[in-house]
Amino acid sequence: MKKILLLLSLLIISASTLKSQELQIIQGQTYLMDKCGFMEEEDEANNFTSVENWGYSYDSLLVDLNLWGQSPYVKIDSIGLSVQGRPLWQLTISSNPNDITNKRTVFIHARTHPQETEGFWVTEQIINILLSENELGQIIRENCVFYIVPMYNPDGVELGYPRRNANNVDLESNWFTFPNEPEVSALKARFTELMSSPNPIEVELNMHSSSLCKRYFVYHDSAGTSPQFAVMQQNFIEGIRSYYPTGIEPWNYYISWTGGNPMKYPESWFWYYHGESVMALTYEDMYQCSGTGNFNITANAILRGVMDYMNIPTSVDLISLSLPEEFLLEQNYPNPFNPATMIRWQSPVSSWQTIKLYNTLGEEVDTIVDEYLEAGYHSKLYNISSTLPSGVYFYSLQAGNFISAAKKMILLR
Ligand SMILES: [Zn+2]
Structure with missing residues (x-):
């Protein structure tokens, strides 16, 4: 598999289509692909693979929003509209979602790439834990407010596109293109609003899934960030991994930004404007692999690790949350x-x-x-x-x- 990827990479370099690709280091080897492990497609419209929206459509989301909205810990609104006019729904989750005074802020968005449903399944389990009456859910709600955009690219989902929006643009890499796509504009405006509020975002997770069939965080090299942020990322990733060591790869499994800030991703935007004050990272779950699953174990590990990173003590019995x-x-x-x-x-x-x-x-x-x-x-x-x-x-x-x-x-x- 690795040899094939490397060969493909060389072919593509020789065809000089390097324009928006980056070199990534995976387990010490250098590859040419995006961070989700896919080669970039030139024409999305000729490449759609799902009439069933990969098992979770915009209508499915509306059903779930209705269910989640019955919880007293949730407020639901929209941060803007997609190209085709679908609301970009946002959940606000806290002990009292209408009063977030002194709460610490975490933001999560999922389904930028519609086919990467697993990133959403993890997000769904995060929502389940946050709304539950178990101890972890209660501690987090007391201390934090979580903003979650579970379907950031609803048009792509409905059109059956694997990676792009209704204008055939990959939203993931649209953050420094002007004008932005409406979805990017909306999320960027929301980030800007929160960053200048009394409760600025401390952690932002961008949920995807990877054809590499591993669970990992995309680590940004100190060459593209700073030595201080490099250490912060290592601690953050290894902290999460300590709750699921057999399931999540070490911090150095996937290294990106080896030659500076790529100036196109949401994480790049956070780094450019806010540096070390926001831990903004992409998480990649397993894309349709034989090991796909354990979404709630992953969600539990992410939440525990995020709380540790924010110095919010949790003392929950792990065993009861880990295996069925x-x-x-x-x-x-x-x-x-x-x-x-x-x-x-x-x-x-x-x-x-x-x-x-x-x-x-x-x-x-x-x-x-x-x-x-x-x-x-x-x-x-x-x-x-x-x-x-x-x-x-x-x-x-x-x-x-x-x-x-x-x-x-x-x-x-
Ligand atoms: Zn992706």
Whole structure:
């Protein structure tokens, strides 16, 4: 895999399309790709891959906003509109979201690149913890206000674009282009407003997922930041990692900004205007990899690490938050579906795990999952074969000696 990437890189350099690419150092090797591990595509419109919005559409978000909005700890508003006029929804989460006096500020935005749904699944678990009545959620709400924009590129999601907005622009690298895209303008204006408020942003996380099939933070070299910020980043990343050492890569797994500030990303904007006062980093989850999952363990680690970085003591029993205590196969989502749907399950043991698909006659028609997996929370975006007709299907999980009850799913073509 590495050799192929390197070869591709050399080919692209020789074709002199270096214009907006950067060299990245991954485990000591130099590559040419963006920080999500993808090669840049010239024409997004010819490259869309999902009519099901990668398992989580703008409508799905509206349903969840309705649910989250029932919590007394949430206020929901919009920071602006997308190119096609969709609101860019923002959750304000705190013990009293209408009074944030003396609260410490954290900002999170997700789904800049629509296909990178895993960055959103982690964000969703962060929201779940923040709204929960467990001790960690309570401590964070008492001390902090979290602003979360869960779907920063709703047009891209609805159009089925993997990476860009309705104007065919990659919002991630639009921060120093004038005029900005409407989505970038809106988020930048929100950041500017908060940075000049009595509660400026201290941590900003930009949630993505990577084709490199690792969980990591994009570390900005001291050559592009400062020796002081380099140490701050190392402490921040290793602090989070200490709560999930087997799941998140060390700080030096992915090193960027080796030749100065690239002047295009939201993190670049924070560094340019606010230097060491904001820990603004991109987090990359695993993009559709066999190890994809454990979103709540990751969310817990990120929140614990962020609290440690901000010197807010938490004394929560980690064990109870880390691994599931029982088997569970969840209802697929969306349902009905066509042709993709998300299936999530949990297993308290490491074992060979199989999820099979059956028709109404009980005949096996497909294998959805068939692999050895660690104990934890798992998910799979399942794309049903075009040869299977509309109708009712059943799926069930076998993990070790455990066999779940079958769940029903409906394919509507
Ligand atoms: Zn991305």
